[in-house]
Amino acid sequence: MLAFALLEKGCAVQIVHNAALPSSSRVAAGLYNPVVFKRLLPSWRAAEVVPFLVKKYSALEALLQEKFLFSVNISKVIENQHELETWEKRAHSEDIREFILPKISHQNPQGFKAPSVLGFGEVVQSGYVDTTIFLNAAHAYFNTLAILQNHTFDYHALELCASGLVYQNEHYDELVFCEGFFVAQNPYFSFLPFKPVKGEVLTVRIPGFQSKNILNKNFFLLPLPDGTFRLGATYDWKNLNFEPSVEAKNSLLARLSEYVSGEIEIMQHDAGVRPSSEDRRPILGPHPHHPQLHVFNGLGTKGVMLAPFFAEQLTNYLLDGKPLEHEVSAVRFYDLQKSV
Ligand SMILES: Cc1cc2nc3c(=O)[nH]c(=O)nc-3n(C[C@H](O)[C@H](O)[C@H](O)COP(=O)(O)OP(=O)(O)OC[C@H]3O[C@@H](n4cnc5c(N)ncnc54)[C@H](O)[C@@H]3O)c2cc1C
Incomplete structure (x- = not known):
């Protein structure tokens, strides 16, 4: 995304990427949801970042001649009176009303079982x-541009100089x-306070079950165009690896089984x-x-x-010197560097 933002502004770019290394982006379900369900609030910066992402991915669909942005409503399963009252109370509030429908739906997806469900907030x-x-x-496009x-980026091959840097005999400005996650191995930035979290997701087929919306409970169930679903996700702060685990699989299946x-x-x-x-904010x-x-x-x-949104912000900083917002800038952690 950053490469596209830089290219769009006419910047010359080289990308080093090892396709054989694991990538979280390839595992991700790719959901975007402007709502935090716990207290029914807009998610951080939703009013800015959601329209921006739609504009950017749509433009990239046109450039790359592929369809990858799918607009799908999310149905939040409402199971208790408190959730129902919160939804009805908050639905007309100025901060959230553009992101949720005020009326609770009582239409169950086909094959949905849950006698205690009071409805679906959309x-x-x-x-x-x-x-x-x-x-x-994106990678095919970058290949055509060579x-x-x-x-794998070799940190030892990096030479810093007054005018920028040299990497494998080529000079670069920045x-x-x-x-x-691999930032943990980066000798320059591993001091930053990352708190990585492993996640797992299943792709499943559920004969007899259909939903046009993404379902959300203590799981998400995302319907794909081929009739399968992505079921996620787990959070594990201890086992930081890219190996699928039986525990996560069983946990996801148990959660979904209550409803289908x-x-x-x-x-x-x-x-x-x-x-x-x-602090759960980007670092740039x-x-x-x-x-x-x-x-x-x-x-x-x-x-x-x-x-x-933040690729654009970093691009404006790099090319035009526009300041980064303090809340996302790496600068907010500079005092941590002193202790390294
Ligand atoms: C199970 C799961 C579900 C998720 N679901 C969602 C979701 O629904 N919606 C959402 O928005 N986000 C989701 N995420 C989070 C999302 O995956 C991340 O926010 C996003 O992928 C981060 O992108 P990134 O480019 O920073 O990291 P990555 O996607 O990991 O990209 C970094 C890339 O750099 C490569 N690399 C690293 N070091 C080197 C090196 N030295 N040399 C060469 N290459 C290198 C890596 O191999 C990798 O390909 C999910 C994540 C998981 C694990």
Whole structure:
């Protein structure tokens, strides 16, 4: 996303990316949801980032000649009186009303079982990006421009100089590390307070079950165009690896089984590590001592929603010197560097 923002402004870009390394973006369900259900509030910066992501991914669909942005409403399963009253009370509030429908729906998806369900609260301006289609198309495009180098970035081959940096005999003005979880191995930025969290998601077939909306309870169930569903997700702060686990699989299946009858057939099981930060905000901007080195990370659970908006912000900073917002700038953690 950052490469597209830089290219759009006429910047010359080279991307180093090892396709053989795991990538959270390829595992992600790609949902974007402007609502935090717990207290029925808009999610952080939703009013800005959601229209922006729709504009950006739509423009990229046109550029790449692929469909990967899908606008799909989310149905929040409402099971108790408190949730119902909160929805009805909050539905007309100025901050949230553009994102939710005030009327509770009582139409169950086909094959849905749950006698205690009181209805479904519906979220609009939500949906998902098929990240596999998007990334495949993006990489094919970068290959046609001959700007994608497929190897692991070698920190030892990096030479910093007054005018920028040299990497493998090429001079560059700036370098931005977009490494997701692998930032932990980066000698320049690993000091930042990341709090990565493993997540797992299943792709399932559920004969007899149909829903046009994404279902949300203590799981999400995302209907895909081929009739399968993505079922997620788990959160594990201890086992930070990309291996699918039996525990996560059983936990997801148990949660869904309460709401759908019949067999759930597992087609695929993926695991990844979300690059979350301690304060749950993105982290972007320059290194405290090497102004030619930058980081773009900390997208956490919301890469699809946040990446377009903050890639643009970082681009404006790099090319036009526009200040980064303090809330997302790496600068907010500079005092941590002193202790490294
Ligand atoms: C199970 C799960 C479900 C999720 N669901 C959603 C969702 O529904 N919606 C949402 O918005 N987000 C979701 N996320 C979060 C989302 O995946 C992240 O926010 C996003 O992928 C972060 O993107 P990134 O580019 O920072 O990291 P990544 O996608 O991990 O990209 C970093 C890339 O850099 C490569 N790399 C790293 N170091 C090097 C190196 N030294 N040399 C070469 N290449 C390198 C890696 O291999 C990787 O491909 C989910 C995550 C998981 C695990």
